[in-house]
Amino acid sequence: MNRDEIAFMGRMTARMTHEIRNILAILKESSGLISDILSLNKDSSFPHREKMESSLSRIQAQIPRGMDLLTQFNRLAHSVDESDVQIEINDFLDHVITLMECFARLKKVELKILPADAPISFKTDPFPFHWMIASCIDYVLREAPEGSAIKISTRKEKKNLKVHISIGANDEKEITSSDIKDTLPQELAYLEPSLKALRSRIFVIDALESKGILVDIEI
Amino acid sequence: MENWKVLLVDDEEDFVTTLAERLKLRGISAIIATTGDEALELIETDLPQIVVLDLIMPGLSGLETLKQIKSIRPAVQVILLTGRGSTKEGIDGMRLGAYDYLMKPIQIEELIEKINEAANAEASEGEGEQK
Numbered sequence: 001m002n003r004d005e006i007a008f009m010g011r012m013t014a015r016m017t018h019e020i021r022n023i024l025a026i027l028k029e030s031s032g033l034i035s036d037i038l039s040l041n042k043d044s045s046f047p048h049r050e051k052m053e054s055s056l057s058r059i060q061a062q063i064p065r066g067m068d069l070l071t072q073f074n075r076l077a078h079s080v081d082e083s084d085v086q087i088e089i090n091d092f093l094d095h096v097i098t099l100m101e102c103f104a105r106l107k108k109v110e111l112k113i114l115p116a117d118a119p120i121s122f123k124t125d126p127f128p129f130h131w132m133i134a135s136c137i138d139y140v141l142r143e144a145p146e147g148s149a150i151k152i153s154t155r156k157e158k159k160n161l162k163v164h165i166s167i168g169a170n171d172e173k174e175i176t177s178s179d180i181k182d183t184l185p186q187e188l189a190y191l192e193p194s195l196k197a198l199r200s201r202i203f204v205i206d207a208l209e210s211k212g213i214l215v216d217i218e219i
Numbered sequence: 220m221e222n223w224k225v226l227l228v229d230d231e232e233d234f235v236t237t238l239a240e241r242l243k244l245r246g247i248s249a250i251i252a253t254t255g256d257e258a259l260e261l262i263e264t265d266l267p268q269i270v271v272l273d274l275i276m277p278g279l280s281g282l283e284t285l286k287q288i289k290s291i292r293p294a295v296q297v298i299l300l301t302g303r304g305s306t307k308e309g310i311d312g313m314r315l316g317a318y319d320y321l322m323k324p325i326q327i328e329e330l331i332e333k334i335n336e337a338a339n340a341e342a343s344e345g346e347g348e349q350k
Contacts, residue, residue, distance in 0.1 A: 018275060018302045022231050025324035029237040032327060036244050067324060 003080075006127065010080035017074040024070070028063045031056055072098040079126040086123050089154050089161060090115040096133050097152070100141075109144045111137070114153040120161055122219035128194045133163065136202065136213045139188055140165045143211065150212075161219045166205065166212030180214070181206040223338050225249045226267035228258040228284065229300065230276045238271075241327055247334065255279025255287075262288055262295065268341045269334055270297045273323075274308050282312060289316040294344040296337035300325065 034056055038049075072095055079085075090113070097111050104111045140150055144167050153164045182204040184192060195201065199218040205211060225247055227235040232253050239249035250265055252258040256279055261267065270288060274281030285297050299312040299320035309320030318337045321330060 021302045021323055022234065026231060026233045026237065028324040029234060029241060029327075033237050033241050033244075036241055040244070063324065 006080050010077045010127075013077035014074055017070050017077060021067070021070055021074075024063055024066050027059065031059045031063075035060070068098065076127075076130060079130055083125045083127075084123055085126050086121055087126060087129070089120045089122075089163070092126075092129075093133070093152055093154070093163075096130055096137070100134055100137050103138065104141060104150070107141060107144065108146045109141060110149040112149050112151050114151055116154040116156065120154065120156050120219070122161065122217075124198060124217075129198055132191055132194060132198060132200060132202075133215065135188055135191055136163075136165050136215055139185065140167060140212050142187075143167065156219075159218060161217045163215040163217070164205070164212065165215070166210045168210035168212075180204070223247065223269060223334070224265065224267040225269045225271060225334060226252060226258060226261055226265070227271045228252045228255070228276075228281075229273040230254065231273075238327075238330075242331075245327075245331060247331070255281070255284035258284055259287055259291065262291055266292075268295065269337050270295055271300060271330070271334075272297055272317075273300045273302070274312065275302055282308075282315060285312055285315055285317055294341055296341045296344075298330075298333050298337055 038053060038056075075095055076099060093113050093115075097113055101111055137150065137152070144150055148167055151164075151166055151168075153166075155162050155164075180203045184195070184202045185204050188202060191202065201216045203214045203216065205214050225242060227239055227242075227249055228251075229235045230253050232251075235251040235253065239251050242249040250261060250267060252261055255276060258270065258272070259279075262270070272281050272284060272288075276284070279287075281299065285299070288295055288297060293316075296318040297312075297316070299309055299317045300323050301309045301312075301320050302323045306320070309317075309322075312320055318340060319333055321333060
């Protein structure tokens with residue numbers, strides 16, 4: 001897709017998330033009003049009151065879940081608005097992971113962020129950057145066995161940021177050159193045209209206890 | 220809180236009517252408008268002290284409505300409702316004189332707290348205008 005087509009998708013998605021947010025706001029206030037009325041009459045009993053209250057709490061518990069997803073989806077939609085934006089990697093990975101969790105859940109895989117100790121901020125083009133990181137997580141997800149966890153860790157090395165997406169227990173161990181088995185895998189070749197603009201390189205990691213992807217970003 | 224009147228402005232009628240009911244249950248008098256033009260009329264006829272205003276509305280936008288409210292009655296405190304994940308629109312609104320902004324969907328307790336704060340600000344600004 002070219003930039004105009006992506007911008008169109010962004011505008012449509014942003015508009016739709018706004019509409020759905022309004023729907024959730026109405027559901028929230030309407031269920032809140034029923035709760036208010038039930039609380040005002042808490043001493044009066046009527047048939048099925050308990051079931052009504054438990055159904056109401058289930059509705060109210062789902063609204064923040066929907067809102068959280070919508071907020072992240074809306075952020076993705078707005079990521080096409082500007083092409084040179086300051087991001088902080090822990091915050092950005094939280095955002096990417098929230099949207100990827102439903103894919104992981106289908107495979108019964110857990111996504112875990114091991115955040116960098118200190119904030120790491122840099123300027124990038126947020127939409128292709130999101131696409132690159134999400135594609136790498138998706139690639140590792142395909143290899144992940146059911147019930148496993150994918151760990152996403154970050155660290156800064158001089159002027160580079162390394163994002164390590166791995167299956168296995170070896171997340172704390174420094175990756176050595178012998179662990180790097182390949183550069184950009186064929187399955188992610190479609191990212192190649194974007195990598196230069198993102199000042200990024202992608203490597204396949206196949207260490208003894210850890211398999212995955214290393215994204216090396218010049219920041 | 221007793222004599223304050225809050226004007227709720229949002230094109231989603233179901234949202235504002237329900238929110239008005241919830242505020243009334245808590246002793247806050249609330250009136251509603253579903254367009255910016257309707258809100259501007261009520262500002263002059265019903266004299267609310269606080270306005271809770273959605274930013275994205277068809278016709279007169281939230282920001283344009285805010286500007287006009289502030290030019291008609293500067294002491295009126297406006298709390299903006301923004302539906303976006305970003306805070307940019309809320310901050311733009313505050314630059315134009317809004318008291319504060321909240322993200323939709325709102326927490327009723329948070330809205331009431333904000334209304335109380337805004338009403339105190341309105342009281343002191345209103346006194347200032349009278350002097």
